[in-house]
Amino acid sequence: MGTYFCGKIKGMVSKIAYALADFFEWTFQILPVLGNIPNYLLLFIGFAAFIYWLTEMRKHEKAGER
Structure with missing residues (x-):
């Protein structure tokens, strides 16, 4: 069994x-x-995420947070 x-x-x-x-x-x-389409797509997503992160950090800096 x-x-x-x-x-x-x-x-x-x-x-x-x-x-x-x-x-x-x-x-x-x-x-x-x-071809290189996936590479460009990942590069664009990473760049957009980096810009978003920088804008969020600027908001925190203006609010007086560390």
Whole structure:
């Protein structure tokens, strides 16, 4: 009984692992097609977050907070 149950779980985990691997292979095939768009997008998001953070810090400074 224990061997059958262990084999069944092993097969299920194997299917999940292969499905996950197939998903990652698919996403990595898309990246060359996109080119530098993801890089520019992350750069823009980081820059926007930095500007937001600086404006929040300026508000705190004007309010007399440290």
